[in-house]
Amino acid sequence: MAEAPGLIEARDLTKRFGDKVAVDHLSFDVEPGRVTGFLGPNGAGKSTTMRLITGLDRPDGGSATIGGLAYDQLAKPLTRVGALLEARSLHPGRSARNHLLFLAQTQGVPASRADEVLDLVGLREVANKRAGGFSLGMTQRLGIAAAMLGNPPVLMLDEPVNGLDPEGIRWVRTFMRQLASEGRTIFVSSHLMSEMAVTADHLVVIGRGRLIANCSTEEFIQQSSERSVFVRSPEADRLRELITGDGGAVTDEDGGLVVTGLAAPRIGELAASASVVLHELTPRLPSLEEAFMEMTADSVEYGRAEHGRAEHGRAPLGESTAS
Amino acid sequence: MNAGLLSAEWTKIRSVRSTVWSLVAFVVVAIGFSALIVLVINNTWNSPGNHPNHVRLLEDPTAVLFGAGFGLGQLAICVLGVIVMSSEYSTGAIRSSLLAVPTRLPMLAAKAIVFALLDLVVSAVTVFAVFFITTAIIRSHVSISLSQPGVTQACIGGILYLTVLGLFALAIGGLIRHTAGAIATVIALVLVVPPLISLIPGTIANHIHGYFPTVAGVLAGQTSQQAGDVLSPWQGFGVFCIWTAVLLAACGWLLVRRDA
Numbered sequence: 001m002a003e004a005p006g007l008i009e010a011r012d013l014t015k016r017f018g019d020k021v022a023v024d025h026l027s028f029d030v031e032p033g034r035v036t037g038f039l040g041p042n043g044a045g046k047s048t049t050m051r052l053i054t055g056l057d058r059p060d061g062g063s064a065t066i067g068g069l070a071y072d073q074l075a076k077p078l079t080r081v082g083a084l085l086e087a088r089s090l091h092p093g094r095s096a097r098n099h100l101l102f103l104a105q106t107q108g109v110p111a112s113r114a115d116e117v118l119d120l121v122g123l124r125e126v127a128n129k130r131a132g133g134f135s136l137g138m139t140q141r142l143g144i145a146a147a148m149l150g151n152p153p154v155l156m157l158d159e160p161v162n163g164l165d166p167e168g169i170r171w172v173r174t175f176m177r178q179l180a181s182e183g184r185t186i187f188v189s190s191h192l193m194s195e196m197a198v199t200a201d202h203l204v205v206i207g208r209g210r211l212i213a214n215c216s217t218e219e220f221i222q223q224s225s226e227r228s229v230f231v232r233s234p235e236a237d238r239l240r241e242l243i244t245g246d247g248g249a250v251t252d253e254d255g256g257l258v259v260t261g262l263a264a265p266r267i268g269e270l271a272a273s274a275s276v277v278l279h280e281l282t283p284r285l286p287s288l289e290e291a292f293m294e295m296t297a298d299s300v301e302y303g304r305a306e307h308g309r310a311e312h313g314r315a316p317l318g319e320s321t322a323s
Numbered sequence: 324m325n326a327g328l329l330s331a332e333w334t335k336i337r338s339v340r341s342t343v344w345s346l347v348a349f350v351v352v353a354i355g356f357s358a359l360i361v362l363v364i365n366n367t368w369n370s371p372g373n374h375p376n377h378v379r380l381l382e383d384p385t386a387v388l389f390g391a392g393f394g395l396g397q398l399a400i401c402v403l404g405v406i407v408m409s410s411e412y413s414t415g416a417i418r419s420s421l422l423a424v425p426t427r428l429p430m431l432a433a434k435a436i437v438f439a440l441l442d443l444v445v446s447a448v449t450v451f452a453v454f455f456i457t458t459a460i461i462r463s464h465v466s467i468s469l470s471q472p473g474v475t476q477a478c479i480g481g482i483l484y485l486t487v488l489g490l491f492a493l494a495i496g497g498l499i500r501h502t503a504g505a506i507a508t509v510i511a512l513v514l515v516v517p518p519l520i521s522l523i524p525g526t527i528a529n530h531i532h533g534y535f536p537t538v539a540g541v542l543a544g545q546t547s548q549q550a551g552d553v554l555s556p557w558q559g560f561g562v563f564c565i566w567t568a569v570l571l572a573a574c575g576w577l578l579v580r581r582d583a
Contacts, residue, residue: 055425056418057582072425089418091339091410098338099419105331106423106430146419 005067005080006032006153006185012062013052015045015209022048024209025062030187032153035180037200037217038189039292045209046189047085050158054083066154076107082147083156087139087163092132096123096142099131100149107150117145136163144172154185161195173199193292205292220292229264232256232280233271239278242270256280328424328433336407336437345403346445349396353449354456357392361457368464384467385477386545388457389450393481393544396449400442400485401509404492407438408574409502421583431497431575438493439486446485450478473546473556480543480556487540487560487567488513494570497578513537529553536566 008030015023023045030036040046051057053064055071063070066081074080090099100114118124121141126134131142140163147155157176161169176199180186190196196203196217203220205213213220233239236257240250248262259267264283271278336342364376364387380387411417424430458467469475492509499505512535520532532538533553540563542548548555554562 051582054422056421058580072427074425077425078423083422085418085422086415088415091335091414091416093339093341094335094416095338098334102331102334102338103419103423105327105334108325108327 004032006183007068008053008064008066008154008156008185008187009068010049010053010062010064013049013059013064014061015048015052015057016060022209023052023059026206026209026211027062028204028211028214030185030204031202032185033180033183034201035176035186035188035199036202036204037196038187038204038206039193039196040189040191040206040212042191044206046191046206047158048209049206050083050085050156050187050189053156054081054085056085076109076150078103078107078152079109079150080152081154081156082150082152083158084140084143084147084160085156085158087136087143089143090131090139090146093130095128096131096134096145097127099142100146103146103149109150113149113151117148120148121145137165137168140164141168144175153183155179155187157186157188159189159191161190161192169195227260227263228284229259229262229267230256230280230282230284231259231267231278233276233278235276238274239271239276242274242276243267246270258284328429329437331423332430332433332437335434336441339410341406341410342403342441345399345406346441349399349403349445350449350452352399353392353396354453355392356395357388357390357453357457358460360391361388361460365461365464380461380465380467383546383549384465384471385454385474385481386549388467389453389477389481389544392453393450393485397485397488397513398510400446400489401492401513402506404438404442404489405496405505405509406502407434408493408496409500409505412500413502417583427578428575431571431578435490435493435571439490442489443482443486446482450481450485454478471546477544477546477556480545480560483560484540484543484563487563488537491536491540491563491567491570494567494574497574498570533559534562536563539563539566 010029011027013023013026014021026045026049038046038049048057052059053066053071066074071077071081096118097114100117101111103109104111104114115124115127118127121144123138123141123145126138131139134142140160144157144160147157155176160172160176164172176186176188180201188199200217203213203215203217204211205220213223215223230253231239232255240257243250243257243259243262246262246266248267249260251258262270264281268278268281270276271281364374364380367374368377376387411420420430421427454469461467467474469478492505495509495512496502496505499508517532517535517538520528520535523532530553539554539559542552542554542556542559543563545552545556552559
C-alpha cells in the first residue's frame, strides 16, 4: 500500500533519559502541502521528537514513519527527508562545499547539486571557507542547504530562524511557505509563538513531552478560553466597580482596562445603564502567544510559566487581581 | 555499502587539516628518529664498550632500524585513527553523517576501509623509506638487504602492523567518543601499560604481556622470533588483528545501539 511519501506519522513515541520522560506517548500526523508548526516551551521535547523521527535517538516505545517507512528503512534518506537539527552538525575544519559534497556522495546525488544548494541559500561566495568560521546565521543557512541537498518532499527544521537577522528570518519564512505550496511537508519547530503565527498553517503543540493541541493555527487561538475586552473610559474607577460588581475581572493596561469574564456587549450595557462614557470598547482575541502560555502553563518545565506571565503582564483568567 | 560511501569517507578524511598534519608528523618522526638512531650507531661503531645494538642489528636488523622511529611515529597514527572517528562526535558532524546513513554500520565500514587504505599506503612508503635510508647509513658496517631471510617479511609486517594499529585506534575513538579520553587510552595501551606489565614477575604476567595487543602486534616488524618473545612475528600479528576485530565489532555494536 502506497502512502503519501510526505506523510510523517508519530505513534505513541516515547523516550526516557534516565528518570526523565522527554517524550511521552506522543502521536500525531504531519501532512504534506502545508507548514506545520511544532510548538512547545524549551525542554518540552521538540528536538528529541525530531531526533526520534530521524533515527538519531532510539525510542523507548512507539514508532515514527515517513511515507510509511521508518527513517532507517529509507534507501536514500536525504532524497526523502531533509532535516536541519542542531546547527552545529558539521566539522568546523571542513569547507561548506566539502560538507555538502560528502553528503551528496552518500546519496548518489551529483556533486553539482552542492553548488546549487549553496546558491539557493546564498553561500556560494564562502563555499570554500571553513565552516567553523561561519556566523550562527551562516551555519543555519548551510544546514538548510544540506537539508535541501536531496530535493526531498519532506523538510524537518528545528528552530531554523535561530541566530538569523531579520532579513534572514524573512527569507526562511518565504522559503518555507514556497516549499509548502509546492506540496512538500514542512515540519518546523519553534518556541516563538509569534513566528509560528505568521508561518504555520497547522500546529502540533507539546508540553513536557505530551501532546497539548493538534489543530489549525486559527483554531488554536479560538480554542483558548482566554478572551478579553479592552475598554477605555474617562470614568475608569466607576467602570471598574460596575464590572467587578457584575463578576468580571479587571487589570490596568495602557490607560485603559482589560476585562476578562464579561463579553463586550455586557460591558456596554453596564456602562450605558450607569451613564458612564466609553471611549473605546474592543473585544480582543488572545494572541497566539497568550493562547500558548495558557495551554502550556501546566506543562512548562522548571516553573518558567510564572516568569512568562510576569514578563508579559497578562495574567490569565482566574489569577488577575480584581481591584 | 557502496562506492558512494567510500568516496564520501574519502572526502571527509581529506578535507580536514588534522589528517595532513598527523600523517606529516608520522612520516617526519619515523624517518627522522630512525635515521638519527642509526647515525649514532654508525658513528659509535668503533668506539670501545658494549654495543648490544650491534649484535641485535645482525640478529634482527629491522627491529633496530624501525624501532626508534616507528616506536614514536606510531603515536601520530594512533592520534589520527582516534580523531577520524571521535571528531564526528566532538564536532557534531555525526548527526549529518547518520542522517545520511541511518543504518550506521555501512558508514563505520566505509570509514574503516578508507582510513586503513590511506594508512597502508602512507605506512608502506614510510617503512621502505626508513629501510633504504637507514641501511644506506649503516652500509659501511653492516650490509642489510631485502633479500636476507625475514627482512622483506618484516617490512611488510611493519606496514601491516601500522595499518591495523590505525584501526585499533579508530575503534577506541568510536567506543570512547571523546577525543582526549580516547587518545589518552590508546597511548596508555601502546606505551604505558606494556612496560608496567613486564615488571610483574612470573610466567603468567609474561604471557599477559606477550598477548597484549600492541606488544603482540609490533612483533610483525621483526625478522624472527627473539629470545623472550612469547609469540612469533606472524602469531603476534594475528593476536593483534583479533584484538582489533573485537574492538571494531564492539564499536559497531554500540554505534547501532547508542543515541547519536
